[in-house]
Amino acid sequence: MISTGSCNTSKLLKHVGLLVCLLLFTIQPLAKSVPYVVALASTSETKTVRHTTRLTSKQVTLKKGDNLNRILRRLSIAKDDISKILKLKSVTAIASRLKAGNHVRLSYDNNRNLQRLTLPLTFEKTLVIERDGDDFQVKKHIEELKTQTRFAIGTIHQSLYQAASDARLPHKLASKLMRIFAWDIDFSRDLRPGDRFVVLYQDWYKGNKLVRHGDILAAKLFVRNKAHQAIRYNIGKKYSYFSPDGRSLKKSFLRAPLKFTRISSRFNLHRRHPVLHTLRAHRGVDYAAPRGTPIKATANGKVIFRGRKGGYGKVVFLKHWGKYTTVYAHMSRFPRRMRIGDKIKQGQVIGYVGSTGLASGPHVHYEFRVNNHHVDPLKVKLPRAQPIPRKYRAKFNIVANERLGQLNLYETAHVGLEER
Numbered sequence: 001m002i003s004t005g006s007c008n009t010s011k012l013l014k015h016v017g018l019l020v021c022l023l024l025f026t027i028q029p030l031a032k033s034v035p036y037v038v039a040l041a042s043t044s045e046t047k048t049v050r051h052t053t054r055l056t057s058k059q060v061t062l063k064k065g066d067n068l069n070r071i072l073r074r075l076s077i078a079k080d081d082i083s084k085i086l087k088l089k090s091v092t093a094i095a096s097r098l099k100a101g102n103h104v105r106l107s108y109d110n111n112r113n114l115q116r117l118t119l120p121l122t123f124e125k126t127l128v129i130e131r132d133g134d135d136f137q138v139k140k141h142i143e144e145l146k147t148q149t150r151f152a153i154g155t156i157h158q159s160l161y162q163a164a165s166d167a168r169l170p171h172k173l174a175s176k177l178m179r180i181f182a183w184d185i186d187f188s189r190d191l192r193p194g195d196r197f198v199v200l201y202q203d204w205y206k207g208n209k210l211v212r213h214g215d216i217l218a219a220k221l222f223v224r225n226k227a228h229q230a231i232r233y234n235i236g237k238k239y240s241y242f243s244p245d246g247r248s249l250k251k252s253f254l255r256a257p258l259k260f261t262r263i264s265s266r267f268n269l270h271r272r273h274p275v276l277h278t279l280r281a282h283r284g285v286d287y288a289a290p291r292g293t294p295i296k297a298t299a300n301g302k303v304i305f306r307g308r309k310g311g312y313g314k315v316v317f318l319k320h321w322g323k324y325t326t327v328y329a330h331m332s333r334f335p336r337r338m339r340i341g342d343k344i345k346q347g348q349v350i351g352y353v354g355s356t357g358l359a360s361g362p363h364v365h366y367e368f369r370v371n372n373h374h375v376d377p378l379k380v381k382l383p384r385a386q387p388i389p390r391k392y393r394a395k396f397n398i399v400a401n402e403r404l405g406q407l408n409l410y411e412t413a414h415v416g417l418e419e420r
């Protein structure tokens, strides 16, 4: 969902009014652009009138150690009502998930008979329990959330986080920006002062209260004058980021199987072995990490070996589709339930760092094999994940053009402002 305010992109590109319109569109007061939808308020009023008894409405914020039972007792709600409410299946299901900071709303009459109770389910859904004679009825209620489109533009001087903070791009979205491009850019090495970004993202509001910084819809990152672009697109319930021509930004393999401290040994066909002290090819990469660090599958695959094997120590072999196999050695242990033949998802933990087998310290020895031929995991050209399927192509092109158009428009306007 994109709210473009009253700006008509194509016409405005040619007009001087562009700047004014963009400014109006971004600085619009929120209260105006985000009408608050509360379906329940009116129901409550009608009831008050019908019963001609006065209802008290309260919102209680849960404190540490609070629970629903305690809150209801504290407000001296009729004991009968409390036990009826706590016996409701959908209430028991969420009562244990309530935590400090959650809001519970309730209304009751003069005799402390509960009329309505509202419990938070997710940030957009609430569970509403209403009196129905002597009993209570449960309804799920979805409060309509409104989105507000936002932009951020920044130039990197010291770090991307600093630039993001200067551009008022929320920290969470700066991390997200890095994750989107992490497949092509090594953020610890590639960035230079003067590199810049433009981001189109969405905030979510309940009424005029910000409830969540939504996701990045489109982004452009200039690294040493090369533009990298990303457009978010949903296929079914899943979303991914694609380049404007529909290629996935994701590679089908993660570059490394864990968060490592350093690379302790590279792929080298003529190396002196640190334990054996003989000349022996090193057909993988060693990632040093503290003992017990989780090791993750670099791609979807199947466990074809899990156990001890000579110098590898405790090792896992994964077979991926087609011609790819990966190997993870010197583990301290495996996940308890993992067996040979199990299907594994990318990022799933398949073991923990150790130093079993021929290892001089805790690390994972990672091999990448193509047609059972060892290749350098740091240099192999990793295959890309699936591009936009053909049947979504036309729709994707529309979304991509619209979002990139918005980004460019904003960028042009911003540059224009700086030059004045």
Ligand SMILES: [Zn+2]
Pocket (backbone or CB within 6 Å): 265, 282, 284, 285, 286, 364, 365, 366
């Ligand atoms: Zn090794």
